Amino acid sequence: MRDAEGVPKGNLALKGKPLGLRIWKRIVKLLLPTMTRFVFAMLLLAAQAALGVVAWEKPIQDFRCNPASGSVEARFVFKNVGDSAVRISRVTSSCGCTVAQFDRRQYGPGENGELRAVFTFGGRSGSQRKLINAEFSDGTKQTLEMNVLIEQPVVMSPSFLFWRVGEAASGKVIRLTAGAGEPIRIRSVSSTSPKITVNMAVERMGESYVITATPRDTSEQTSATLIIETDFPATAPKKYSAHIRIK
DSSP states (O other): OBOTTSOBTTOGGGSSSOHHHHHHHHHHHHHHHHHHHHHHHHHHHHHHHTSOOEEESOSEEEEEEOGGGOEEEEEEEEEEOSSSOEEEEEEEESSTTEEEEESOSEEOTTOEEEEEEEEEOTTOOEEEEEEEEEEETTSOEEEEEEEEEEOOSEEEEOSEEEEOTTSOOOOEEEEEEEOSSSOOOEEEEEESSTTEEEEEEEEETTTEEEEEEEESOOSSOEEEEEEEEEOOSTTSOOEEEEEEEEO
């Protein structure tokens, strides 16, 4: 028997297009998106492999510093682990107090390099975080980080003295302690108000001092600042202040 097209029934291979060809076309249609993605991924990997790739040994570095040193230097070591040269486009930092530069501008495959960053304290103390941004010719960027703890040369406790109006005009104490592992001497202590007198006593020379502030009376509101001059650091001796209030 034959169907309306004159093809014997049961002979599917002869009806229209061969069955095998139709199946293969359907398979290719289904697999084409996956194959396209796979080929694209392989091409992308090949392109990446042909680029220079920078691997950093220690992109985040921590420092604990004595303020007398004035600055600290970080050395960020890296290696070009790619298959082509990398070129430095630009280096910037988060603060004008930090200057960074590479040892050269271009690095071939397998070559090591170094970026040096110098942070100048400039009177800063306590915890400091500085960021250095390195940009490469292929558009990639790397942010490097310096975390610096600048030890306090002097620890003052407390830094504020308070009397209530009418309170007994007795002396109150501020203690100063050398906090940077360096001997510190107090050159002078003075008050901005003649209504507050100050005296200093040495507990341990170069290490700790006691300052006593005494109001002449507490009958009225008064504010004053104690100015404490030290000999540290030798290159730029610092002054510290404590605040006094009668209210």
